[in-house]
Amino acid sequence: MTSIAEILQQSKSVAIVGYSAKPDRASHWISNYLQEHGYQVFRINPVMKSSVETPIYSSIADLPQQVDIIDVFRAPPHLPAIVEAAIAAKAKAVWMQPGTENPDAADSAIAAGLSAIVGNCIYREHKALFGIEDDRGHAH
Numbered sequence: 001m002t003s004i005a006e007i008l009q010q011s012k013s014v015a016i017v018g019y020s021a022k023p024d025r026a027s028h029w030i031s032n033y034l035q036e037h038g039y040q041v042f043r044i045n046p047v048m049k050s051s052v053e054t055p056i057y058s059s060i061a062d063l064p065q066q067v068d069i070i071d072v073f074r075a076p077p078h079l080p081a082i083v084e085a086a087i088a089a090k091a092k093a094v095w096m097q098p099g100t101e102n103p104d105a106a107d108s109a110i111a112a113g114l115s116a117i118v119g120n121c122i123y124r125e126h127k128a129l130f131g132i133e134d135d136r137g138h139a140h
Helices: 004-010 026-036 076-088 103-111 122-130
Strands: 013-017 040-044 069-072 093-096 115-118
Touching: 004 115, 004 122, 013 026, 026 040, 026 122, 069 076, 076 093, 076 103, 093 103, 103 115
Parallel strands: 013 040, 013 069, 069 093, 093 115
Antiparallel strands: none
């Protein structure tokens, strides 16, 4: 399995599944953080509308290109379908943020050749790996 450091260093694009427009939600500020640090970020939420400055996609299948990481901010019961979509989209990794962990879905991702990161925060891992001082006053 590819390490967290390798995934973060080798990846160029991230899809945020469960993106929220509310600035205090982790999916919102983490997507902004990742974009500010050089990743191409795709925001996914089936009930939100796109704007010119923030395109929102309805699903992984609607993304305009293949992405490296599918970063999930949805409840564990949603993970099997998200992992299936990630496999179909040929993503390289599924990242299950704290609170989204689904071991069976992680096993499915790994069996299909994807990396699965379970219960680690991508923001915290990125900051630690690259030594970034970025205190946004968030718990992560």
